[in-house]
Amino acid sequence: MRGVVMYGPGDVRVEEREDPRIIEPTDAIVRLTATCICGSDLWPYRGVEPVDHTLMGHEYLGVVEEVGSEVSTVKAGDFVVGSFVISDNTCEICRAGFQSKCVHAEFVHGGIGTQAELARIPHADGTLVATPGQPDEDLIPSLLAASDVLGTGWFAADAAQAGPGKTVAVVGDGAVGLMAILAAKQLGAERIIAMSRHPERQKLARYYGATDIVEERGEAGVAKVKELTGGLGAHSVVEAVGTRESFMQAVGATRGGGHLGYVGVNYDVQIPGIELFFAGIHTLGGPAPVRRYLPELIQLIWDRTIDPGKVFDLTLPLSEAAAGYAAMDERRATKVLLTL
Structure with a gap:
């Protein structure tokens, strides 16, 4: 063969x-x-x-x-x-x-x-x-x-506890991020923020259920998500990239007591424990x-x-x-x- x-x-x-x-x-x-x-x-x-x-x-x-x-x-x-x-x-x-x-x-x-x-x-x-x-x-x-890719995106949205009445932010507009948007929509999320800079992927994100597009990254991206959520951050956040920047962006975009589902495969990424500690959020992820x-x-x-x-x-x-x-x-x- x-x-x-x-x-x-x-x-x-x-x-x-x-x-x-x-x-x-x-x-x-x-x-x-x-x-x-x-x-x-x-x-x-x-x-x-x-x-x-x-x-x-x-x-x-x-x-x-x-x-x-x-x-x-x-x-x-x-x-x-x-x-x-x-x-x-x-x-x-x-x-x-x-x-x-x-x-x-x-x-x-x-x-x-x-x-x-x-x-x-x-x-x-x-x-x-x-x-x-x-x-x-x-x-x-x-x-x-x-x-x-669909199962991984679904797990990410599920781990982030996307559901009715929730605002979901998805960091990453690759295939897994797009599938997480689809999953969040199917799970009943009220608002879905896609963090994307790519026009073609933005179109697909909207097709799958994104209600808002945020092109900013890093601290600027976090600030934009908080602006869209009354200063609180999203209830549910998906990290679907696997870099330190994307993970910390996801942590920052999650409101206190919120849930972060992370499925981006990462290598040599160091997460500052003190920032994660004081974020006061739930995290769940890994291989779906x-x-x-x-x-x-x-x-x-x-x-x-x-x-x-x-x-x-x-x-x-x-x-x-x-x-x-x-x-x-x-x-x-x-x-x-x-x-x-």
């Missing part, structure tokens, strides 16, 4: 790899219908995260080809969407809703890699969710988004437990209640994955879908 391998920073190749096979009785083999490039894939691409002949990709959907003898919730022929973190969905931590911290948690990239034609998915019963039937082609982008939300998100997409697939603004064949990485790195694309 063909798959994407990152040899080193900026060095992305599509090459022939051995077809995966069932190893454990809890495994499933999925023939992928589509995959995509995640913003977090840019960390190794830029040399921030170590990379050396790494199998890339962790967002995926497709048709089950084969299952191990202990798999019972999906079968060959099922169309499935999977989480970007492997989980058994039965351990004590999973039952508490934090499948990304499952006792068997394993990130799909690296050892598995789903920017490929086939993938072996461990703990298939706990990781994969079958769709109600074979989806129409127009649903593929949206269902693919549920595998990570996408599996918690998958059944609900799949149904919302299936019913055409939400359309997260619009977040993909560039589609390329798998063979042109390197061009997709370059486009996202250079901010010529928000999120790239790879066809198979």
Whole structure:
């Protein structure tokens, strides 16, 4: 099969790899219908995260080809969407809703890699969710988004306790930030402030439910959010970038007693503890437990209640994955879908 391998920073190749096979009785083999490039894939691409002949990709959907003898919730022929973190969905931590911290948690990239034609998915019963039937082609982008970017944005909005009567501010206008706006809207937020400087992303933010746009950043951005909220700050804030500036902007934009959901992957970011201490806010974040939300998100997409697939603004064949990485790195694309 063909798959994407990152040899080193900026060095992305599509090459022939051995077809995966069932190893454990809890495994499933999925023939992928589509995959995509995640913003977090840019960390190794830029040399921030170590990379050396790494199998890339962790967002995926497709048709089950084969299952191990202990798999019972999906079968060959099922169309499935999977989480970007492997989980058994039965351990004590999973039952508490934090499948990304499952006792068997394993990130799909690296050892598995789903920017490929086939993938072996461990703990298939706990990781994969079958769709109600074979989806129409127009649903593929949206269902693919549920595998990570939509689920991550949803977790961020949920962690920030977005809901009726709440004002939500979203720091970051990338794919996850846009999905957090969609989630905040679906969760019933009264007002949604998108912090964005990019006209095209602002349009999509408004499409997904943003009521206000703030172009200022840093302290100026915080001041603008407070101006829009009577000097108090937002009830709920999402941090979807992963830099010190974005995190402190999110902290400053959150009112006392408010909630901050942070999902931006950060490296070497130092947060001043004294500022966080005196902010007097609730914080929750980290790798999103996408599996918690998958059944609900799949149904919302299936019913055409939400359309997260619009977040993909560039589609390329798998063979042109390197061009997709370059486009996202250079901010010529928000999120790239790879066809198979």
